[in-house]
Amino acid sequence: MNKRLEQQILFILEIDKLKNIVRRTFLLDESRLENTAEHSWHAAVAVLLLSEYAPHTLDILRIVKMMLIHDIVEIDAGDTFLYDDSGNQDKADRERAAADRLFTLLPEDQAAELCLLWDEFEERSTPEAKFARGLDRLLPLMHNYYTKGSTWRKHNVTSDMVRKQNAIIADASPELWEFARTLIQDSVDKKYLLE
Amino acid sequence: MNKRLEQQILFILEIDKLKNIVRRTFLLDESRLENTAEHSWHAAVAVLLLSEYAPHTLDILRIVKMMLIHDIVEIDAGDTFLYDDSGNQDKADRERAAADRLFTLLPEDQAAELCLLWDEFEERSTPEAKFARGLDRLLPLMHNYYTKGSTWRKHNVTSDMVRKQNAIIADASPELWEFARTLIQDSVDKKYLLE
Numbered sequence A, B: 001m002n003k004r005l006e007q008q009i010l011f012i013l014e015i016d017k018l019k020n021i022v023r024r025t026f027l028l029d030e031s032r033l034e035n036t037a038e039h040s041w042h043a044a045v046a047v048l049l050l051s052e053y054a055p056h057t058l059d060i061l062r063i064v065k066m067m068l069i070h071d072i073v074e075i076d077a078g079d080t081f082l083y084d085d086s087g088n089q090d091k092a093d094r095e096r097a098a099a100d101r102l103f104t105l106l107p108e109d110q111a112a113e114l115c116l117l118w119d120e121f122e123e124r125s126t127p128e129a130k131f132a133r134g135l136d137r138l139l140p141l142m143h144n145y146y147t148k149g150s151t152w153r154k155h156n157v158t159s160d161m162v163r164k165q166n167a168i169i170a171d172a173s174p175e176l177w178e179f180a181r182t183l184i185q186d187s188v189d190k191k192y193l194l195e
Helices: A003-020 A036-053 A060-069 A085-089 A091-103 A108-123 A127-146 A150-154 A159-166 A174-189 B003-020 B036-053 B060-069 B085-089 B091-103 B108-123 B127-146 B150-154 B159-166 B174-189
Strands: A022-026 A033-035 B022-026 B033-035
Touching (some): A003 A033, A003 A036, A003 B127, A003 B174, A022 A036, A022 A127, A022 A150, A033 A036, A036 A060, A036 A127, A036 A174, A036 B060, A060 A108, A060 A127, A060 B036, A060 B060, A091 A108, A108 A127, A127 A150, A127 A159, A127 A174, A127 B003, A159 A174, A174 B003, B003 B033, B003 B036, B003 B091, B022 B036, B022 B127, B022 B150, B033 B036, B036 B060, B036 B174, B060 B108, B085 B091, B091 B108, B127 B159, B127 B174
Antiparallel strands (some): A022 A033, B022 B033
């Protein structure tokens, strides 16, 4: 096998570990917590279906690529809960080290491409990244709403925290943020979420 | 919420069920069987990394879309094991009925697009579909090889069966088929696979 293909295969084998990274979000049937690999799939499909709500015409392949690789760093850095203030203090450093190790398993050109895509996503530096980041927030919000606040109730999350952390959905799409706001308000009304 | 967005959200919620569809393939650490949602993610990332081995320049977004949606029908039809001859007899009918129910949850234009993509994948009617189908075979082959034939041994699969079912990888990429053939031969030599 040539060296290049060997590196690519090694990376593909390595990222199998993402299937064992457990998030705080419950599946909609509440049978178990979601893992990061299946979340990445779900979010990528959502991009395909909801991109029409972006305020501009976007490069869909670029968004899908970001969505597919954005959480691979969790193989080393673990999943950091959105509402965990102390975990989020060193999240950037932990994930940067993970990106350095994981993406450089690949041939140099592909490592560089994935690193750049991951930076773009993290920094929300383009309309594509803003859309990806918004959908990455919208999905767990939906899971919480449709499981009557399962994760929020477990971790004493309040509506202020949810509004603050999800406000970036507005940069993805005003229409999707309007939808998200309706879910948040209805969650308060129905006592899924503390006011 | 407008009707169109409502249909899209309903579909996104419905496909959460794919995370509970269990395949015959083991994770590389053999801790459990893989589910179809995380397999779809893994295969989509593999497309991004290996498309350079396709014999022609392909529409990558089209392949990734196919990969992300190709197994959604398993929500209704279940996962049919590649080497289960009786299960494969009515697979097409079961999956067609599933596609009719699931994709038509979406607005008409998106339902039509996903149905066409799914047909294209099933029929291997384009170079994009041939590439997607090839990688969809290559990944479980890799999982089997790197877990010393875990699924093959459990189900008494022979090397003839593996060679026959995986030969379509050659239509995705001669180079990747060469890699796959090496894994198969080495599996026989190492007794992971019955000759």
